[in-house]
Amino acid sequence: MSEMISVVVSVYNEELSLQRFFETITNVLSHCDVGYEIIFVNDGSSDKSGMILNSLANQDTKVKVVEFARNFGHEAAMIAGIDYATGDYIVCMDADLQHPPESIPEIIQKFRDGYDVVSMIRLENADAGFIKRLTSGTFYKVLNLFSPVKFENNSSDFFAISRQVAEVLRRDYREKVRYLRGYVQSVGFNRTTLQFKAASRVAGESKYNFRKLLKFSIHTLCSFSDMPLKLGIYTGIIVAVFGLIEALYSIIRKIFYDVPAGYSTIIVTLCFLFSVTLIVIGIIGEYISIMFDEIKDRPIYIVKKTRNLHDVKNNDNG
Numbered sequence: 275m276s277e278m279i280s281v282v283v284s285v286y287n288e289e290l291s292l293q294r295f296f297e298t299i300t301n302v303l304s305h306c307d308v309g310y311e312i313i314f315v316n317d318g319s320s321d322k323s324g325m326i327l328n329s330l331a332n333q334d335t336k337v338k339v340v341e342f343a344r345n346f347g348h349e350a351a352m353i354a355g356i357d358y359a360t361g362d363y364i365v366c367m368d369a370d371l372q373h374p375p376e377s378i379p380e381i382i383q384k385f386r387d388g389y390d391v392v393s394m395i396r397l398e399n400a401d402a403g404f405i406k407r408l409t410s411g412t413f414y415k416v417l418n419l420f421s422p423v424k425f426e427n428n429s430s431d432f433f434a435i436s437r438q439v440a441e442v443l444r445r446d447y448r449e450k451v452r453y454l455r456g457y458v459q460s461v462g463f464n465r466t467t468l469q470f471k472a473a474s475r476v477a478g479e480s481k482y483n484f485r486k487l488l489k490f491s492i493h494t495l496c497s498f499s500d501m502p503l504k505l506g507i508y509t510g511i512i513v514a515v516f517g518l519i520e521a522l523y524s525i526i527r528k529i530f531y532d533v534p535a536g537y538s539t540i541i542v543t544l545c546f547l548f549s550v551t552l553i554v555i556g557i558i559g560e561y562i563s564i565m566f567d568e569i570k571d572r573p574i575y576i577v578k579k580t581r582n583l584h585d586v587k588n589n590d591n592g
C-alpha cells in the first residue's frame with residue numbers, strides 16, 4: 275500500500291467520546307484501500323482523555339499521540355497534528371463524532387481525482403440553536419464584505435489537505451493569531467467542497483462559548499482584512515462633510531437671524547465625534563494586540579510528550 279492517509283483529531287476533555295470515536299474511525303479506515311495513521315492531539319485535557327489515548331496507542335501502533343503541555347486551543351492542536359502527519363493526505367476532524375468518519379472514503383476519492391484541498395460544508399448542525407446559526411451567518415457576511423478572500427459560508431474545522439498544502443502550512447503559515455480554516459481556503463491549489471450533515475455531539479459538551487467565539491471572530495476579521503483600520507479615514511471624511519454643512523448653517527443663521535446655534539447640536543455632535551474616535555482607537559488597539567502577539571513570537575504549542583511517534587520534532591514551531 276503506497277497511499278497513506280493521516281487523520282488529525284483534536285482532543286480536549288473528550289473522555290466520553292474517545293473510545294467510540296476510535297472504533298468508528300478504525301472501522302471506516304480499515305475498509306478504505308489505503309494505509310492510515312490517527313494522530314490524536316491531546317490539548318491539555320484535565321479528564322481521563324490522556325489515559326484513554328495512552329491505552330489506545332498501546333493496542334494499536336497506528337494511533338499516535340501528541341500531548342501538549344497545557345491547553346493551546348483547537349487550532350493549535352490541528353496545526354500540531356498537521357506538523358506531525360506523514361500521510362499523502364491529511365484529514366482534520368473533531369473527536370466528538372460531529373464530523374462523520376463515513377465521509378472519509380468520499381474525501382479519498384476527491385484526492386484521487388486530483389484535488390488538493392477538500393473543504394467540508396456543514397449542511398445542518400443538529401446542536402446549533404437559532405442564535406448560533408444567526409450569529410454565524412452574520413459573521414460570514416461581514417467577513418466576506420471586508421476580506422479580499424471569499425470564504426465559504428458554513429465551512430467547518432472538518433477539512434482535508436494534500437501533503438503539498440500541508441507543507442505550505444508548516445512552512446509559511448505560522449501566525450500566532452490565525453484562522454486555519456481561512457488559510458486552507460486561501461492557499462489556492464485545486465479546491466473542492468463536499469457536504470456533510472453535522473451530527474449531535476456523542477457525549478460531553480461544547481467547549482466553545484460566546485466569549486471565545488466573539489474573540490475568534492474579531493481576530494479572524496482583523497487578520498484577513500485591514501478594512502476596519504481604514505474606518506477612521508472614511509468616517510472622518512463623512513463627519514467633515516457634516517461639519518462643513520453645520521458650520522455654513524450656523525454662519526447663515528448668525529448673519530440673518532442673529533441667534534446662537536443650538537446647545538443640543540453641540541452635545542449631539544460631541545457625543546458622535548467622541549464615540550467615533552473611541553471606536554477607531556479601539557480598532558487600532560486590536561491590530562496592535564495582534565502585532566504584539568506576533569512579535570513576541572512564542573510557540574504556537576508546546577509538546578510534553580508523544581506516543582508512537584519516532585521523529586522527535588524540535589520545538590521550533592513558530
Ligand code: UDP
Nearest residue numbers: 284285286317347348351368369480481482
Ligand atoms: N478542542 C480542543 N481544544 C480546545 C477546545 C476544543 O482541542 O481548547 C477540540 C474538542 O475536543 C473537539 C473539537 O476541538 O474535538 C471541537 O470542539 P467542540 O466540539 O467543543 O466545538 P463545537 O463542535 O461545539 O464547535
Ligand code: MG
Nearest residue numbers: 368370372475
Ligand atoms: Mg463539536
